[in-house]
Amino acid sequence: MSGSGAPSTAGAVPPVRVDGGRLGEVGARPALPRYLASLWDYRSFILFDSRSRIAGATSTNALGRVWLVLNPILDGAAYYFVFHVLLGAGRGVPNFIAYLIIGVFLFRYTTQAITNGSRSISGNLSIVRAFRFPRATLVLATNIREFLLFVPTLIVMIVLVLLIPPLEPITWRWLLLIPLLALQTLFNIGLSLLLARFVARWADLSNLIAFGMRIWLYMSAVFFSASRFEHVPVVNTVMHLNPMYCVLDIARQSLLYATDADPMRWVVLFAWTALLLLVGSVVFWQAEEEYGEDR
Known part of the structure; x- marks a missing residue:
């Protein structure tokens, strides 16, 4: 023992230096590339959430998934009666019944995906407030759920096209439905991300979105031919720049008429999809720290 009374340092634990350069604020928004990469880590949650909500949604009805x-x-039957039988909108359209079926089925898929995707945050506030995870996973889960729900509907659509006369031949162009649906699904995700940001802040916007989808339906040549507007240049141009019209035209040309759609349909659809994925991801990510806050 030292006579000076100073404490002995024998056996003392040396200080540990911690590099705080990589530490960040808890709950802070990560950089966009890191944020997007983190979504892959939650792939199991996305798939589980999609499948569990499908089971829950269809179990409450007596007919279950038959309603899908x-x-x-x-x-389609209602639109056929109103627009073809009463208004004659389908006159001059070859195989109008199948033409209408493709339009109704594919447009309904996008309607359900975007409407429900835009409510992914506002409809899951309890989860958002209770757990820390990338909020975009909820939007992705909703869109994957809608795609899984659409699969049996897609099968029925193809069967109806094959069975309803005049019978259409199966050609290699039917395979174009695969990349077409992939682009349509990515388009749905991009627009859902963009709208979910604003619906999370102003829930009343969901009502306007539902109204907007109905207007979009009437502007996409779902139950009439776009050729009737060829003499109106402005309307014709707007129609050809409409991504959902491009989806329907590609599907109809491939499945019904065994011809190649105008290549510009693919260009317009791809451009809209890329733009919405980019803008939607950035806009959604910018509000990552705000979701779930009381307003």
């Missing part, structure tokens, strides 16, 4: 097919069929 009945709803678009009933819609």
Whole structure:
């Protein structure tokens, strides 16, 4: 023991230096590339959430998943009666019944995906406030759920096209439905991300989105031919720049008429999809720290 009374340092634990350069604020928004990369880590959650909500949604009805097919069929029957039988909008359109079926089924898919995707945050506030995770996973899960719900509807659509006369031959162009649906799904995700940001802040916007989807339906040549507007240059141009018209035209040309759609349909659809994925991801990410806050 030292006579000076100073404490002995024998056996003392040396100080540990911590590099705080990589530390960040808890809950802070990560950089966009890191944020997007982190979504892959939550792929199991995205798939589980999609499948569990499908089971829950269809278990409350007596007919269950049968309604997934009945709803678009009933819609198509109503549109056929009103627009073809009463208004004659389908006159001059070859195989109008199949033309209408493709339009109704594919447009309904985008309607459901975007409407529900835009509510992914506002409709799951309890989860958003309770757990820390990339909020974009909820938008992705909703869109994957809508795609899985659409698969049996897509099968019925193809069967109806094959069975309803005049019978259409199966050609290699039917395979174009695969990249077309991939682009349509990515388009749905991009627009859902963009709209979810604003619906999370102003929930009343969801009502305007539902109204906007109905207007979009009437502007996409779902139950009439776009050729009737060829003499109106402005309307014709707007129609050809409409991404959903491009989806429907590509599907109809491939499945019904065994011809190649105008290449510009693919260009317009791809451009809209890339733009919305980019803008939607950035806009959604910018509000990552705000989701779930009381207003």
